[in-house]
Amino acid sequence: MRLQLSRSRLIAGLVLAIAAASARPARATNTAEAAVRTTMFDEPSSKNTGVRVYHPQVDVSATVASTLAIAAGYSADVVTGATPATFDAVSAATKFSDTRHLGHVSAGFDRADGGIAFSFAYGTESDYRSTVFSATTHHDLYEHNFTLALAYSHNWDRVCDADNTAAAGQVLYLVALPSSAGCFTNTPGIVTQKLNIDTLEPSLSWTMTPRLVIQGGATIQILDGFQANPYRKVLVGSQGHTPQEHLPNFRQRYALFFRLAYAFPELRASALAMLRGYEDSWAVRAITADVTGTKYIGQFLLVSGRAHWHEQGGASFYRDAEGYRILGPAGQYWTGDRELSPMGNYLFGGKIAFFRRPQQERSSWFVEMELGGKYEFLLYRPQSEFAPNADRKFAHIVQGAFAMRF
Amino acid sequence: MHSQCFSKLLILAALLVGGCSISKWTVKPHQRELLADRIMQLDSDPQERAAEEHVLANREGAIGGTGTSGGGCGCN
Numbered sequence: 001m002r003l004q005l006s007r008s009r010l011i012a013g014l015v016l017a018i019a020a021a022s023a024r025p026a027r028a029t030n031t032a033e034a035a036v037r038t039t040m041f042d043e044p045s046s047k048n049t050g051v052r053v054y055h056p057q058v059d060v061s062a063t064v065a066s067t068l069a070i071a072a073g074y075s076a077d078v079v080t081g082a083t084p085a086t087f088d089a090v091s092a093a094t095k096f097s098d099t100r101h102l103g104h105v106s107a108g109f110d111r112a113d114g115g116i117a118f119s120f121a122y123g124t125e126s127d128y129r130s131t132v133f134s135a136t137t138h139h140d141l142y143e144h145n146f147t148l149a150l151a152y153s154h155n156w157d158r159v160c161d162a163d164n165t166a167a168a169g170q171v172l173y174l175v176a177l178p179s180s181a182g183c184f185t186n187t188p189g190i191v192t193q194k195l196n197i198d199t200l201e202p203s204l205s206w207t208m209t210p211r212l213v214i215q216g217g218a219t220i221q222i223l224d225g226f227q228a229n230p231y232r233k234v235l236v237g238s239q240g241h242t243p244q245e246h247l248p249n250f251r252q253r254y255a256l257f258f259r260l261a262y263a264f265p266e267l268r269a270s271a272l273a274m275l276r277g278y279e280d281s282w283a284v285r286a287i288t289a290d291v292t293g294t295k296y297i298g299q300f301l302l303v304s305g306r307a308h309w310h311e312q313g314g315a316s317f318y319r320d321a322e323g324y325r326i327l328g329p330a331g332q333y334w335t336g337d338r339e340l341s342p343m344g345n346y347l348f349g350g351k352i353a354f355f356r357r358p359q360q361e362r363s364s365w366f367v368e369m370e371l372g373g374k375y376e377f378l379l380y381r382p383q384s385e386f387a388p389n390a391d392r393k394f395a396h397i398v399q400g401a402f403a404m405r406f
Numbered sequence: 407m408h409s410q411c412f413s414k415l416l417i418l419a420a421l422l423v424g425g426c427s428i429s430k431w432t433v434k435p436h437q438r439e440l441l442a443d444r445i446m447q448l449d450s451d452p453q454e455r456a457a458e459e460h461v462l463a464n465r466e467g468a469i470g471g472t473g474t475s476g477g478g479c480g481c482n
Contacts, residue, residue: 039457055460059453075456145432201470205448210437215448219470255470259448263440270445276471286468294445302445312467339467347462378465397461401454 051081349376
């Protein structure tokens, strides 16, 4: 699968999210919840079929005796598409399809002024396996006006790769993995690479006024191991070398973020905002802003609009396809990854949710039912026509969700 | 000079650790009606958040900023 590194980061993030949710104080009226959600991500290409991903999610959670929160879930990625043509040495894009499965369980213990939660997740696909453990704790201070939280996760990931011992350290002769056939089966010519990821995220929230909550925090992530796309070839130099993508084995990533939520009671609405600065040891720098406005309409409808902006510089060893071809590599590393290129994107979208809450006096087997739908449009701004994935200018994100709370 | 700085730090620390002084700026439980609403939660739906991160983690070179668990809930 061509997206495995992002997968590992995603799994770590997902596990932190689930663990954080488990550590959050449970609402007295909700003792159990079941939710299903399906997201379709469609990224058309001007040169081939692009990429389409279906991402179903199923989650259940329950609170026992008001203090013990348990949760379990399953999600999958069904990916079909074609590799971007620009950076692959092959002139025609190659079609691929893969399915990833991810399961997770978590348990949390809550007190009146704090809580702790632990989570475990396992993800598998034809060429990537991920085992993640995470722990999250939070503690309320000064009459619940401050919340100090800390989340940590560790990934033990395994990546399928071509056996490049024959290259004997000559990185220009690294060969790419042709397909995922034979991965994790001791097949000659195929090896398993390790990748360990540690993620730490402290944050402090402050309830400033009856209308305003702010939060500041940091994210620190250290990756140690194989981080390249084993399938990707990059054309480097005028002599026509097409080695496998080659990235450093070690990466340190840091982010500082600030978030707020502000209520507009006269409008029955709220605004959520996030601002993030990011830097890493590969010299990628980024700034990201996200704003969401949400409003009740009547008793049963909730509508929201979202805008997201991201701008980043490229990694120190990044060049676009023409740069690598004409100038050669910038040092001993090369990449065809859009995430490591100087680029930006905009995201705009909206969401609508319908709620059904039976009256208290009536006998009902559920507390709340929620049915929602979302559409978002993601617009990419690559720096040049030779940048990775420059043939993919935009993407559509469509989502449907259904939840029952008991 | 040093003693002046130390005195200021001491006063600041006393203000910070003194619950009485902080209470001037704290939000009382009866003032948390708006904050307890779902639309005021920084991380109201972990499943939706995971799906959002799933999309953007694959398409941006940065991480973080999603927080862990935030304050503002009046549940307690």
